[in-house]
Amino acid sequence: MFAVTDDHRAVREAVREIAVKAIEPHAADCDENERYPTEAQQALTESGFNAVHIPEEYGGAGADAVATVIVIEEVARVCASSSLIPAVNKLGSMPIILSGSEELKKQVLPQIADGTAMISYALSEREAGSDAVAMRTRATRDGDDWVLNGTKCWISNAGVSQWYTVMAVTDPDATRKADGISAFVVHANDEGFVVGSKERKLGIKGSPTREIHFEQCRIPGDRIIGEPGTGFKTALATLDHTRPTIGAQAVGIAQGALDVAIGYVKERKQFGKKLAEFQALQFMIADMAMEIEAARTLVYQAAAASERGDANKGFLASAAKCLASDVAMKVTVDAVQLLGGAGYTRDFPVERMMRDAKITQIYEGTNQIQRLVMARSLLR
Numbered sequence: 001m002f003a004v005t006d007d008h009r010a011v012r013e014a015v016r017e018i019a020v021k022a023i024e025p026h027a028a029d030c031d032e033n034e035r036y037p038t039e040a041q042q043a044l045t046e047s048g049f050n051a052v053h054i055p056e057e058y059g060g061a062g063a064d065a066v067a068t069v070i071v072i073e074e075v076a077r078v079c080a081s082s083s084l085i086p087a088v089n090k091l092g093s094m095p096i097i098l099s100g101s102e103e104l105k106k107q108v109l110p111q112i113a114d115g116t117a118m119i120s121y122a123l124s125e126r127e128a129g130s131d132a133v134a135m136r137t138r139a140t141r142d143g144d145d146w147v148l149n150g151t152k153c154w155i156s157n158a159g160v161s162q163w164y165t166v167m168a169v170t171d172p173d174a175t176r177k178a179d180g181i182s183a184f185v186v187h188a189n190d191e192g193f194v195v196g197s198k199e200r201k202l203g204i205k206g207s208p209t210r211e212i213h214f215e216q217c218r219i220p221g222d223r224i225i226g227e228p229g230t231g232f233k234t235a236l237a238t239l240d241h242t243r244p245t246i247g248a249q250a251v252g253i254a255q256g257a258l259d260v261a262i263g264y265v266k267e268r269k270q271f272g273k274k275l276a277e278f279q280a281l282q283f284m285i286a287d288m289a290m291e292i293e294a295a296r297t298l299v300y301q302a303a304a305a306s307e308r309g310d311a312n313k314g315f316l317a318s319a320a321k322c323l324a325s326d327v328a329m330k331v332t333v334d335a336v337q338l339l340g341g342a343g344y345t346r347d348f349p350v351e352r353m354m355r356d357a358k359i360t361q362i363y364e365g366t367n368q369i370q371r372l373v374m375a376r377s378l379l380r
């Protein structure tokens with residue numbers, strides 16, 4: 001079980017204030033112009049909310065997983081694209097936190113903590129999405145170095161991140177493909193690292209999604225995360241800690257849409273009455289709030305389980321991400337419906353929230369994959 005403490009409440013209050021003042025005013029513009037939310041990055045970095053999960057010994061705030069999901073939720077309530085700053089920083093750095101050497105942690109984590117660098121996570125490839133183990137990016141030994149070749153795709157915040165956690169095949173002859181995969185940390189300045197073109201997306205348009213290419217990309221030998229052959233397990237273990245952050249993003253988007261819808265139905269009049277006085281719409285609002293609260297509770301539960309390292313953390317992480325993202329999709333569609341014609345225009349934020357919600361059902365594993373992970377954990 002988890003308890004939301006006074007510290008957690010204080011974190012929520014502090015982030016909400018920053019989000020409303022410094023992030024929300026730019027959210028529509030970032031979406032409209034598909035531009036990176038520099039104002040959000042600056043505000044989050046100045047206030048220390050850019051990567052709160054980094055342990056204190058590496059210069060971070062050492063916030064627990066529940067505080068981390070609260071930060072992401074509150075930013076997502078006003079701008080989903082901006083919430084990818086703390087979320088992707090956790091995703092990219094978790095492999096190092098879980099399995100990296102002390103030297104690697106000291107090299108990378110302080111920069112993520114103080115905001116001088118961000119870190120992305122590179123697992124997927126064009127032909128290896130849900131079937132992540134089918135990746136083809138290769139890493140080969142060359143003296144003390146590793147040399148990477150291949151292409152990763154759909155990489156969140158690629159181009160703005162300085163560091164990249166990259167999974168690559170080191171032993172193509174391994175009996176089990178997963179045992180032939182290793183994890184590495186690559187820097188944007190490494191020789192042979194090339195950032196590809198930006199995807200043209202339905203939502204989260206403020207957060208760049210790009211391919212990254214490795215063309216004889218040479219990195220020092222000590223940039224491997226853990227032992228050779230352990231990279232796939234590290235990649236999946238990471239997701240047990242970060243799928244709750246996607247759940248949090250979904251809860252935040254849904255709450256943002258509900259807040260706008262409530263404000264609207266209390267003002268808008270039709271048939272001589274406020275929309276809020278129509279029982280059919282009251283029931284919609286009640287369902288939206290009920291579902292958000294259920295999703296939020298499961299997200300915090302999953303975050304707390306990941307913090308403790310509970311045996312069922314993987315099940316809960318998938319359940320939280322799956323439920324919350326489905327709720328976000330439904331709630332944002334209903335929010336557009338409650339605003340009617342106005343909701344369908346870009347004069348109101350709910351259509352953006354509806355487009356932003358969709359990705360939460362897809363990334364960090366589609367909801368079909370989440371159901372597969374949950375079923376495996378129940379039936380094994």
Ligand code: COS
Pocket residue numbers: 123124129130131132133178232233234236237238239240314363364365366369372373
């Ligand atoms: N933590 C640690 N190790 C894990 C793990 C976890 N959560 N889940 C699986 N593993 C281990 C397994 O135990 C197995 O090792 P052993 O056989 O030695 O025990 C190894 O990793 C391979 O796992 P598995 O056999 O289950 O791999 P599959 O190829 O069947 O793939 C799925 C499993 C489909 C669940 C995985 O590929 C997946 O999650 N796909 C979606 C990827 C994803 O989320 N992509 C989004 C990219 S991030 S934006």
